Amino acid sequence: MLLDVSGLTGLPGGPYHFTLAAGECVVISGASGIGKSLLLRMVADLDENHGDVSLHGVSRASMPAPHWRRQVIYNPAEPGWWAEQVRPHMRPAEAALALLPRLGLQEKLLDAPVSQLSTGERQRMALIRAVIREPRVLLLDEPSSALDEASTLRMEALLAQLTTTGMGLVVVTHNEAQARRIAHRRYVMTSGCLAEIIV
């Protein structure tokens, strides 16, 4: 199993259990405020949490936190940026250049200040920023919340291609049509547990 989450507890409650295979896209949905973002943050080890989380059978507890976070990347709906321009965030830059047109973004945006990008442009740039780091698992929190339909479909096509490389995706979305399009398996989060639903 690529990712195995067992008995995970923390601020949103729990214990939560779920699995993710290599090349799989798992969608998590649930009521607003139930704790989906906090769950993803716990998996990425960004907030205090307890439980067993492993990657390819290797326990998260056995590796330094930065090593875990390079392999399991959390991408929030409204990502943070640490430099003024877009380009310094893009390493390696060549990989970013190749992905820009896939998401309908112009190359000149790399040299724009982050603050001048539209919300949807920032959201797509942040996805590229995460993808080019080649994580084994990408945790995506409402990745198309700021996107129009055409951009959403382009983003979904990229996600599908990523799964063919073996990357595992966990996607939180409120968009039911999107969940049906992209999910290999689905969970619904209710207070205290994740229930797998048949797709």
Ligand SMILES: Nc1ncnc2c1ncn2[C@@H]1O[C@H](COP(=O)(O)OP(=O)(O)OP(=O)(O)O)[C@@H](O)[C@H]1O
């Ligand atoms: N750092 C925090 N400390 C305390 N409570 C928090 C913290 N962050 C979030 N919460 C609360 O925890 C609950 C779950 O938040 P979370 O953002 O995970 O919900 P969500 O399921 O992702 O919601 P949505 O679908 O609206 O994005 C909310 O009631 C939120 O106010």
